[in-house]
Amino acid sequence: MRDSKHLTTQTLYPLNVFPEDLVNKIGGYLVYLIYIGRKDVSGNDWGDAFADAIKGTHLDSPVGIADVVLDKNCWSVKTVKVKDPFTSTSVRLISGRCSPDYSYGITDPHKDIQRTGEAVLNIWNERINIATDHYSRVRTAVLVRSYDLLSYRLFEEETTRYRTTDYHWKVNSNGNLIGLDHNERVCFTWQPHGSQFTIHTEVPKEAVKFQVKQPPTLQKNDVLKAINFDESWITILKD
Numbered sequence: 001m002r003d004s005k006h007l008t009t010q011t012l013y014p015l016n017v018f019p020e021d022l023v024n025k026i027g028g029y030l031v032y033l034i035y036i037g038r039k040d041v042s043g044n045d046w047g048d049a050f051a052d053a054i055k056g057t058h059l060d061s062p063v064g065i066a067d068v069v070l071d072k073n074c075w076s077v078k079t080v081k082v083k084d085p086f087t088s089t090s091v092r093l094i095s096g097r098c099s100p101d102y103s104y105g106i107t108d109p110h111k112d113i114q115r116t117g118e119a120v121l122n123i124w125n126e127r128i129n130i131a132t133d134h135y136s137r138v139r140t141a142v143l144v145r146s147y148d149l150l151s152y153r154l155f156e157e158e159t160t161r162y163r164t165t166d167y168h169w170k171v172n173s174n175g176n177l178i179g180l181d182h183n184e185r186v187c188f189t190w191q192p193h194g195s196q197f198t199i200h201t202e203v204p205k206e207a208v209k210f211q212v213k214q215p216p217t218l219q220k221n222d223v224l225k226a227i228n229f230d231e232s233w234i235t236i237l238k239d
Contacts, residue, residue: 012054012070012073015139015156015157015158016155016156016157016204016206016207018154018156018208022053022054023154023208023210025052025053026049026050026053026143026154027152027210027212029048029049029052029053030049030149030152030212031212031213031215033045033049033149034149034212034214034215035215035216035217035218036218037217037218038149040081040149041079041143041145041149042079043077043078043079044058044060045079046077046078046079046143047060047067047068047077049143050068050075050077050141050143051068054068054070055070056068056069056070056073056075057069057070064127064130064131065127065128065130065131065138065159066131066134066135066138068141069135072135072136072137073135073136073137073139074131074134074135074137074138074139075138075139075140075141075156076095076138076139076140076141076159077140077141077142077143078093078094078095078140078141078142078143079142079143079144079145080092080093080142080143080144080145081144081145081146081147082144082145082146083146083147084146084151085144085145085146085151085152085153085209086151086153086209088144088153088203089202089203090200090201090202090203091142091144091200091201091203092189092198092199092200092201093140093142093198093199093200093201094196094197094198095124095197095198095199096124096127096196096197097194097195097196097197098119098120098123098124098190098195098197099123099195100116100119100120100123100195101195103119103122103123104119104122106119109177109192110171110175110192113169113170113171113177114168114169116169116177116190117164117167117168117169117177117179117188117190118164118169120177120179120188120190120197121162121164121167121179121188122164123197124161124162124197125161125162128159128160128161129161131159138158138159139156139157139158139159140156140157140158140159141154141155141156142154142155142156142157142201142203144203144207149212150211150212150213150214151209151210151211152209152210152211152212153203153207153208153209154207154208154210155203155204155206155207155208157201157204166181166182167179167180167181167187167188168180172189175192176189176190176191176192177189177190177191177192178190185200186200187199187200188200
């Protein structure tokens with residue numbers, strides 16, 4: 001179970017109800033990326049695409065929750081690659097590094113895994129506190145992409161704090177800590193080596209499904225011609 005502040009600031013659209021024109025703008029940006037030769041869509045690409053679609057600002061900063069901002073609204077943007085976005089029911093969102101050693105002095109994370117897990121969630125919760133000090137609404141926008149970059153699933157959720165007492169922690173076969181809810185569903189993974197924190201998120205049934213058409217390949221000679229390139233642009237330097 002999650003808890004969050006009661007948020008009342010007006011935003012562009014209701015939670016997880018993306019206007020059609022917004023989806024079309026996102027799709028257009030993705031087609032542009034494919035056209036210029038991108039073999040994949042990175043997190044920064046997704047941040048640029050979302051910011052462009054809502055006319056917001058992509059902060060492009062590794063620190064903090066807010067990736068894209070517009071007035072007093074902010075979004076943490078995440079993209080995940082799967083075989084089939086249309087059938088995926090859950091995704092794993094890499095959500096930064098949470099170091100209980102640095103923040104809580106826990107040098108042996110396996111000594112008391114419950115204490116370590118609670119410390120990891122507390123670090124996450126503090127990041128949310130910082131974000132809500134600056135923004136009235138904090139959301140996570142998730143783009144699930146296929147390997148060929150032609151099929152997508154789009155959804156969002158409120159970015160919220162977690163009650164540490166709602167989860168218990170175990171160690172998996174890889175030596176990582178996993179946080180489970182009362183129904184034994186895995187909700188979090190935390191890696192001791194690197195302190196990477198991952199949130200396991202269910203894909204809502206109402207998540208938007210869309211596909212894009214494969215654009216023609218941008219040819220090198222077409223680009224050079226379009227920019228009026230000639231050999232005078234090249235200067236060979238000699239010692």
